Amino acid sequence: MRFKIDREQFLKGLTIASKAIGSKSPIPVMMNVKMVLDEQGLSLIGSNNDLSIKTVVPYKIGERDIIRDAQFGSTLVASRIITEIARRVAGSELSFEIIDDTIAQIGDGRSSFKLNSVRPEEYPEIDLDPTGVQVSLDSKVFIQMIDQTAFAASGKEQRPILTAVNLEASGDYKLIATATDSARLARKEIALPNPAKFVANVPARVLTEISKLLEGEGMVNLSINEKKILVSFNGTIVSSRLINGDYPNTKNIVPRNFNFFLEANSLELIAAMERVSLLSIERENVVKLSMSDFGVEVSSKSAEVGSAVETIGTCQYTGERLEVSFNSDYVMAAIRACQSEDVTMAFLGEMKPFVIKNAKDESQVQLVTPVRTY
């Protein structure tokens, strides 16, 4: 195995593949990146048990040579080290050669590295074949779906199913993504180009990584079977196991009718909550929203330190006098997810879940449960 490669493209590929490689693994060989040079280009494969990524660095991008002087072959090298080498060397092209089956020699003419390499047969078989239901989407639509839901999944492993985003298509032209940590819920509906029927509980953490990798890409293809989801785009395939178990039924959680409505500027609301939450010390991030015909205020207090209050200037409130307390981090995240200049908050009562929405966009729901008012 031997080749010369554009350093930047090599680094880009290594960075993508290594996202699936942890900093520790019970199986030492999985700390390596698998490199395969064949007629397609240089495939770089990283994997832990749950997540695998394969990305292909092509021979050419447009007219520009990316890989040259190629002699096919494959090997395993320490992922962290080779990525750091590709990052730090000064030259624009790297040469790579396997010597004696056990040493990878890498250099740019100035620096020269010899890394102990491992024969590719030592690496477990990674199945990246698409099986099951197929769906193609504009990557922008998929990114937005992730960004508007994945943050609301649980970060705690006590109930693993809540660390997933639930993707569900019921045989028609739509896909519904739902995430909840049981104190808040985010839901987004997107249109599918073809009718499809599937349910997949995908780790939210994986989707968030995919959302970053998809930045600036075109179309994305999903393949979903009962065990895993494959997401492929522009030379890269991400495969993630699904989380076992039934996702909780959240269909009837979101109220349909509300009694109280606040329309406000998103940035102003977020800025006020950030300032006021400075005084939420004993009960972390809890703030109170007090609304009436006379005005709208955000406030917080701490027995130990003091209190804070801020009037929301640019807003319109419809309803009786109402006070609702909540985790301001949750509400700020929901406001950001609306991705709009103004948001509407709709309430049923002091202790009932309330929604935050972009009045012009019916495709998503952000729901937050209040906390007891102090």
Add this chain to the structure above:
Amino acid sequence: MRFKIDREQFLKGLTIASKAIGSKSPIPVMMNVKMVLDEQGLSLIGSNNDLSIKTVVPYKIGERDIIRDAQFGSTLVASRIITEIARRVAGSELSFEIIDDTIAQIGDGRSSFKLNSVRPEEYPEIDLDPTGVQVSLDSKVFIQMIDQTAFAASGKEQRPILTAVNLEASGDYKLIATATDSARLARKEIALPNPAKFVANVPARVLTEISKLLEGEGMVNLSINEKKILVSFNGTIVSSRLINGDYPNTKNIVPRNFNFFLEANSLELIAAMERVSLLSIERENVVKLSMSDFGVEVSSKSAEVGSAVETIGTCQYTGERLEVSFNSDYVMAAIRACQSEDVTMAFLGEMKPFVIKNAKDESQVQLVTPVRTY
């Protein structure tokens, strides 16, 4: 106590004073900043047992009002909270008022905070009077002295004296600063405007903070007695206790004559060491410099991962063939401290301490002890 104050200047003062306030303290009242408004301006005082800082926000800067509507008084408020308030509120001016002796009301017309305040009598007396030997210096000279020495002090508390920078003036017109962690040593001599005689072991950590605060200032005044050092400049006084004990005698540690000399470009040498040290895995950061008439190389190796080697292009070596291994972090820090485009490394032998110096600057010495060659 009541005043209105320019938010940015208030924040700047709070940020300076709070550098002396830890995130925890066995004495809760020390978590407060002491605020005193009198004819001088607003004094902000922060302290832990070892370090105290007082900074004064003046009534005017040039023609511009910084503090207005002043009613003298003093109080204690939670340092972290008031600093965050000054950072986050949107207005350019803050109002501050003590109500009922126990509440500090702070606002910018939009946000309003009430902080529990503590009466100033609860705060311990902080002695910031200059006593002992007085020295005035250009702050640039003092900053350079710190930057070229403090990094070499020990970060470990086993031998507290080595966490200090030793400042010594022997009654003539010079001040010598020395720092060592026993594996390396940095020394810098600066000229004094008046003859002075003192010894002071100042915590390196404190000097590094002072160096940052001094950025862009004019003259700095030092007052040194047997217990403490006072550093004052432009409305700010920093007082630090000295570290007890005798500083080790390092006068004869630096060799006067050398057998081998390497002149090289500083940036190139640092870049090569950074790359090669990627493979210093089992012995963290150890690299080997191999020098002879045929060329100069930096290399490292790891039994587990592999090896790296890089040729230093732009350099000149004088002497017999020599190989020296060392902690590359130490040598890179010493090269940076030289603050010059080229450096000279001078050696006596494989296992003898060597120096890194700026050939044009006799005022400083950087000494590093080699490690056993593998």
